Amino acid sequence: MKGKQKALIEAKAKVLKALGHPTRLWLAEQLADGEKCVCELAEPLEADFSTISKHLSVLKEAGVIAGQKRGKMVYYRLKVPCILKYMPCVEAVIEAGIKEQAELLE
Amino acid sequence: MKGKQKALIEAKAKVLKALGHPTRLWLAEQLADGEKCVCELAEPLEADFSTISKHLSVLKEAGVIAGQKRGKMVYYRLKVPCILKYMPCVEAVIEAGIKEQAELLE
DNA sequence: AGGTTATTTGGCAAAACAACCAAACAAAAC
């Protein structure tokens, strides 16, 4: 694996890793139908604001979301919405696993 | 976020997280056009066999790949091939980030 | 200015992860 190839795969892994945490995936999914401010995002999650803020910054750092400050609120949005189009396939992976386990019980 | 919803999002995050490591993403991509044995996969990666084996087991645990033993070799394959169809979108995220940085230099 | 609200940052302890080594297994070859 050479330099350029390696850099690309590392960049891709970073994006996937950013989404690879339940809280962050949930946050990204909340942005599916438009931007939301941190307060809207944080409310349903029973976690510290600082925790949410850090998760958002991981997503931002990975290039998944972007934030814009308006007034005293910060609004986040998906930068590349196709990122959520993947979820049906991810769910298919999970379903395949469940199906397999069910077959073991037969 | 209730129990069932939570379990689903955790399962999805687990899949994404499994792919969220350069070595594991590379391994998954190697399986795009059919199964390969561990030895074939490990050879180009200059890492310990045990390291590769553990990465493969993370992918297996997440339901991304499945292994089958034939003779003394173990052959791994993608369980749900659509998992790689996502990469163009992931690349789009990276490109958007690069483009943005370029604009800063103008 | 001083106070309040929304969000980020820094610091810290606990938990999870990654990579290596050595040892265990399992199937094949001798």
Added chain:
DNA sequence: GTTTTGTTTGGTTGTTTTGCCAAATAACCT
């Protein structure tokens, strides 16, 4: 049946990640 080959498991160590707290910042309100 012992050795060799391919792969996994267990153990260790260093690094990274998480999540909470307290403090800092930033913009609005009075």
